[in-house]
Amino acid sequence: MRAFEPHHPKLRIAALVIVAGGAVARGVAYLNQPSTGGLTHFIDALVPLHVWAIVWIAAGVTVLAGIWHRVVGRYALAFVSMMWAIWGLSYMTATVFGDASRGWVTGALILNLAGLTIIVAALADTVGPSREPVKLDLRGDG
Template identity: 40%
Template sequence: MCRAARWLGQHLGRRGTFLAILGIGKTCFGVGFIVQPPSTRGLELLTDRCPLSAWAWVWILAGLVTFASAWLRIGRDGYGFIAAMIPPALWATAYTSAVFTGAFPRGGFIAVWYLTAHVGVIMWASTVPEHSVPPAPRRARKGGAP
């Protein structure tokens, strides 16, 4: 089990691991909307156009694209980061709209949460290089110093 986890960590790297975890989370979040639909208060901007179950598929598809992108080389994994940002950006937009229309005043706080804890973190993670920590310095060998 540890050998498989080590191989997986080496194969995916830091960015890939982040995308894999994010992809699984977004997929599960979307499935949760289908299995047990929550209140749609504040999401009227979205649910006036399509039912919540259709928007759940946006989360699921974004999660699958994000997860699949985890296995791509650095530089080609950008679609995963873009896909990961789409659903929370839509939700933040809907909650912000609900604040301005007066339908859900608390939606502003939820929108800020989506923009910071989701979109902001994803944007930051997309800029983190795979190997940003320099290797440890080598110890000097005994003797032979000029």
């Protein structure tokens, strides 16, 4: 996240740790959960929830590995963002099919998180300002 680095050297690491923590927490929440009770309409039908738990945890650990390897971080962030988007769409689908009348609320929040994660991933590839000191021109040519 080179765009973050000129502002604060630890911001890149903080962003990756936050995203990784969210993914791992999601995975841990699904470890012993048989289903989401209809909240994730098509996700439960595709793959059992305990398998999704492993995928979430692995994605979070991979994002953490991105602290040391930028390319790994880039793809891990993109993958986690895709996972959040799938989950958000699943909550929205549950609303459409009548499984959860207020699933759209959680779906909207999760889709928001997916978008923010995409922005973090995009910043990971942004070059940002140069590392040389900024020289201010105080003459005021105007």
